[in-house]
Amino acid sequence: MSTPNPATTDWVPVFAGADINYRGDFSGVQYKDGDIVIYQGSPWMCVRPTTSPPDQSFPGAAATALPPRLGIGGMVPTSMEAATENGYYYVTSSTPGTKPVGMSFGLMHVISEEGLNYLTQMVYQESNNAAWIRRRYGSGTWRPWVAMAPPSLYDVTLPTAQLYDGMECTLVDILATPTYQWRFRYNAGSTNADKWEFIGGAPARAETVGPDNVTATGPAVDIPNGPSLTVPRAGVWEYSFGADGYNSLAGINFVLCVRRGAITGGLNDGVSGRTATAGADSLSLSRSVRSTLGAGDVLWMQAYANGGTASFRSRWLSLLPVRVS
Numbered sequence: 001m002s003t004p005n006p007a008t009t010d011w012v013p014v015f016a017g018a019d020i021n022y023r024g025d026f027s028g029v030q031y032k033d034g035d036i037v038i039y040q041g042s043p044w045m046c047v048r049p050t051t052s053p054p055d056q057s058f059p060g061a062a063a064t065a066l067p068p069r070l071g072i073g074g075m076v077p078t079s080m081e082a083a084t085e086n087g088y089y090y091v092t093s094s095t096p097g098t099k100p101v102g103m104s105f106g107l108m109h110v111i112s113e114e115g116l117n118y119l120t121q122m123v124y125q126e127s128n129n130a131a132w133i134r135r136r137y138g139s140g141t142w143r144p145w146v147a148m149a150p151p152s153l154y155d156v157t158l159p160t161a162q163l164y165d166g167m168e169c170t171l172v173d174i175l176a177t178p179t180y181q182w183r184f185r186y187n188a189g190s191t192n193a194d195k196w197e198f199i200g201g202a203p204a205r206a207e208t209v210g211p212d213n214v215t216a217t218g219p220a221v222d223i224p225n226g227p228s229l230t231v232p233r234a235g236v237w238e239y240s241f242g243a244d245g246y247n248s249l250a251g252i253n254f255v256l257c258v259r260r261g262a263i264t265g266g267l268n269d270g271v272s273g274r275t276a277t278a279g280a281d282s283l284s285l286s287r288s289v290r291s292t293l294g295a296g297d298v299l300w301m302q303a304y305a306n307g308g309t310a311s312f313r314s315r316w317l318s319l320l321p322v323r324v325s
Helices: none
Strands: 021-025 035-039 042-045 087-092 105-112 118-125 131-138 146-148 168-172 181-186 196-200 204-208 212-214 228-230 235-247 253-260 271-274 283-293 298-305 310-324
Touching: 181 310, 204 228, 212 298, 228 310, 235 253, 235 298, 253 283, 253 310, 271 283, 298 310
Parallel strands: 021 035
Antiparallel strands: 035 042, 087 105, 105 118, 118 131, 131 146, 168 181, 181 196, 196 310, 204 310, 212 310, 228 298, 235 283, 235 310, 253 271, 253 298
């Protein structure tokens, strides 16, 4: 009789004299042919004498289920370094070995991938604001523990707790229909107070077709209908602005600038122009400015002229972070 194919065979006979014995949870004692144990939540049958645990990479092995609560599932390892078998372990501050800094208790998941020469220990530290910490073992050496990013860091605010060097987050204004998506990386070693550094994304942008008029001769005043933008977080920002400007009088200087919160703009942080003829013979103006801004500061396009009526059309204002708190 040939060996039955497990993929197509539902049952095989148990011959007389077979010794099948349920032994409960695997405990590392001597096992023999026919012993059945529970290991990592799955049943296993011993087919030759051994004290070794079942091999989780065995084809068809059931996936290990996550314990429903910390403390009531998972084995307690004799040491951190001894936890090298695939599965879940419950570890505490008294568990011998090298543990993540500040760990009091947590659930550790050990993974060794077939074909790779390393295994990974991942500790879920419930006492450390639900942080995942990871280290790898390979070539006879345990690597240092490093923090892992949470599964999702896409929010209307940046994290303020359990920060670590290299942590990344995407900041948006609205989760459902964001008008900007800015990616930040946390630089723990920065000497700046603003440690979230911008690494990518398109600028926030506002536009007004116009034209709208200004008759002020100085200081600058808000142009009716803006455009305007609100700064979401304190830090260093770069804003850019531009418009087509012209004057009712020929040869008159006019200045385009931006109010930053309560600070009126001016020539030092604006751009000036002068048209040779009166009327709608426009001049294109634009500039970028880097400035420290506060959370909630409103950027509003302003202008003034040395005389006549200054008009501005096709106005635009954009904003990008450099680093924020």
